[in-house]
Amino acid sequence: MTSVTVPDRISGATPAWRSRLRSWARKTGRPAPLTAAGIALLVGFTVLALVVPLFAPDPRATTGLPLESPSAGHFMGTDHLGRDLLARTAAGARLSLAVGFFSVLLGLVLAVPLGMVAAYRAGSWLDDAVMRVLETVQALPVFVFAMFVIGLTGTGSSSVAGITLSMSTKVVLLLGISFLPYFARVARAQTLAEVHEDYVGALRVLGLPRRRVLGEVLVNVLPPVLAQGFLWIAIAIFAESALGFLALGVQPPTPTLGGILADSGNYVLVDAWWYSVLPGLVLVLAVTGFNLVGDALNDRIDRGGSQ
């Protein structure tokens, strides 16, 4: 590693950022074709989610005839109420992206400390208790959880302890909590592997408080956990659309990918194929993108760890 960076620094002719970029590119290399395809899909999905809504018509407004097939005016056709399907898909994609990102973030923030503490006290009653509670959360499918939450709080916004929670926030909370057991397991397994390393023993011998030692361990636990988290954004996007499909997620008239697909299911018999196929393809391509890039990240970290 050092033999690569030192000559760059000596040469000095090129600006620092450029040589740093070059050495980074040399280290990481050209991405594999599959990874490149994944990155392209992610960029496409992000553009659809963030840029298209700026130019598209209002996703809730009727701008055409019902069930128009794709044309120059409506690139993806219209739905059963004559609303532009591209605008609705883009708005749904934006919601999916936000829910996917924030639910995984929430799951990680809750799970990593839990998994690390459980691993640090591996075999103790605390470890057992944490693992059993996580299994309890895991045993109930997300849709059962969702029905509890909707049963308790309804499908609109609700205020809990003075804070107003919109339905999309509730979906984020729901998914974040149901991801918790999986993330905590990864964090726990990684921490278990780390605590046997020499540096942890050395820090303990030096008499560092437990919190400081765990902080040092965290630095090494985070990369694989974050790579795993990236992969779970794909699952979160899938779960959000599944909840929307079952009418357990964000409610109409707000467009969601799952909700659009559920509506389209009622119009398959009139052969409006674009209605279900095109928004569905967007969902498939987005999830594929996250999976491909997430796999590449995991592979890279695995290789880095074994060398």
Next chain:
Amino acid sequence: MLAFLARRLAGLALVMWLVTTLVFFLLRFSPGSPLFQMQGFSTSQESRDKLAEHLGLDDPLPVQYAHYLGRLLHGDLGRSIYNNRTVTSLITGPLAVTLELALVTALVWVAIGILLGALAAARPGGFLDGLVRVGSVVVVSIPSFWLGVVCVIVFGVRIPGVLPSSGWVPFGEDPVEHLRCLVLPVFVLGLGAGGIVARTMRASLADALRSDHVAYARAAGLPERTILWRVAARGALLPTTTVAGLMMGMLVSGTVLVESVFRIPGMGRLTVGAFAGQDYPLATGCSLTIALVFLLCNLVADLVQFRLDPRLRASLTRRRAGTAVAA
């Protein structure tokens, strides 16, 4: 083995109790009373009180909870508040449908996955290898409910009559039609899982083929086919069975989407209906059943792994079971 099983069963009982408690109290705190649902809003307070007393809903919560746990230990899940049938009798039919669907799906797709994964690993860089590498990611990314809708478009609208795209015919009524009904749901439900199995098999078999004992078998002059299926696949099947076991639990909860697309009368639709109607006993019973099936699948996956992996057995005699297995 027995000590391991006993420890795991005790853990399962503990988790089931936690699930029961969670479900019971969550449901009781939900707004909306089943009394209004059963009698309408026009009834008198008096008749509602009578009904509440009849259903045991007027007792304090801890008493209701204790009663429920007590009956549960006798295998009694209570009665549906609507038609007075026992929850157990309402659940058995749909549970059998869901379990059959999940089981058939798992068998079909684990077989396909193992075969494709093994053939891919046998010829690294070959056509099948590329197909499994790319295909497994794409296939995992296809939401089952969307694939279901596409299947309904294709088989229900474009080429009707080839395969039934909706509904369910019990085996007793018409065995052939029953199997035809299964084709599309099994395809849709298991495709992603098959991709995961194929991918796991490919990766672990590729590792096994690079190992020392395979090199030894080659040096000893064993035929390549024996090496692949007898020597390398033995070790590679271990991670694959683990993945397959965990998948089974997910398939059971995944059926809810597929059931709603193909209109199959399984556990998922029963559960959704019970929650929508605020049928407390039925909803609790459904949730507990789903949780129990999930936990049992995990237990079986652990036991199979325990049987197959001598290292795990050895480590258990030395260390505490909980930590070794959970890690």
